[in-house]
Amino acid sequence: MAFRLSCKEASKLISEGMDRRLSLAERITLRLHVGICDACTRFTSQVGFLRRALKTFPGPDDPDRR
Amino acid sequence: MSPESSAPTPLELERHRPYLLRFALLQLRDRTAAEDAVQDALLAAIQGASRFAGQSSVRTWLVGILKHKIIDSIRKTAREQPVERLDGDGAEDLDAFFAGDGHFADAPVEWASPERSLEERRFFEALERCLQALPRNTASAFTMRELMGLETEEICKELGISTSNCWVMLYRARMGLRACLERTWFLSGPAGGR
Numbered sequence: 307m308a309f310r311l312s313c314k315e316a317s318k319l320i321s322e323g324m325d326r327r328l329s330l331a332e333r334i335t336l337r338l339h340v341g342i343c344d345a346c347t348r349f350t351s352q353v354g355f356l357r358r359a360l361k362t363f364p365g366p367d368d369p370d371r372r
Numbered sequence: 373m374s375p376e377s378s379a380p381t382p383l384e385l386e387r388h389r390p391y392l393l394r395f396a397l398l399q400l401r402d403r404t405a406a407e408d409a410v411q412d413a414l415l416a417a418i419q420g421a422s423r424f425a426g427q428s429s430v431r432t433w434l435v436g437i438l439k440h441k442i443i444d445s446i447r448k449t450a451r452e453q454p455v456e457r458l459d460g461d462g463a464e465d466l467d468a469f470f471a472g473d474g475h476f477a478d479a480p481v482e483w484a485s486p487e488r489s490l491e492e493r494r495f496f497e498a499l500e501r502c503l504q505a506l507p508r509n510t511a512s513a514f515t516m517r518e519l520m521g522l523e524t525e526e527i528c529k530e531l532g533i534s535t536s537n538c539w540v541m542l543y544r545a546r547m548g549l550r551a552c553l554e555r556t557w558f559l560s561g562p563a564g565g566r
Contacts (some may be wrong), residue, residue, distance in 0.1 A: 312474025321543040325524045345479035360518035365496035
């Protein structure tokens with residue numbers, strides 16, 4: 307893995323980090339990239355939000371609509 | 373049996389059918405299969421109502437039963453029509469999200485108070501539409517992970533694909549969903565105009 311990540315590589319790692327434990331090297335290179343990249347910072351919080359949204363699905367109760 | 377009694381009555385269970393159906397439909401994308409899974413879950417719940425421990429809500433308990441029925445349904449479908457490998461192979465289609473130098477073609481923008489969206493029914497309708505727009509197996513892997521809460525290993529096994537394919541499918545799903553929600557909800561949807 308390259309020391310410097312592109313957003314393309316970083317976003318893939320961010321996603322995989324939600325499904326498997328990243329290696330130490332992966333975590334370090336990812337942190338270096340995300341630390342200076344607004345787009346990947348937003349991407350990280352947005353895929354985290356997707357996870358919360360699916361956990362909340364199907365959302366607010368229409369109080370027991372029959 | 374009084375409503376306070378810990379074992380829910382069939383009528384009480386039945387009330388949750390629309391909710392359960394929406395859950396099953398999101399995963400299975402097939403109305404008949406979803407209705408069957410919900411029916412099986414409700415029957416199992418009625419038969420096992422005395423086993424309801426009362427520690428969670430009836431709905432949470434029902435969803436737990438439904439998840440098993442949904443997985444049964446996924447297995448049955450997988451036996452009858454194995455997953456096409458193509459859908460999970462490679463990540464070439466993801467190139468469209470990026471410029472040649474590896475930067476985002478359209479960089480993610482700030483979302484206005486996303487947590488508030490979780491209180492809006494229309495947000496979840498937008499989410500359903502965006503999931504529908506994904507390739508079938510991609511959406512299925514994603515909802516198995518995030519809706520059903522399965523581990524990647526289980527998802528790969530159920531879909532009969534390799535672990536790395538599984539990761540690519542989940543990545544593709546997140547990229548697609550993120551972009552779709554940004555476009556249809558956070559930027560142009562009701563979220564923007566609230």
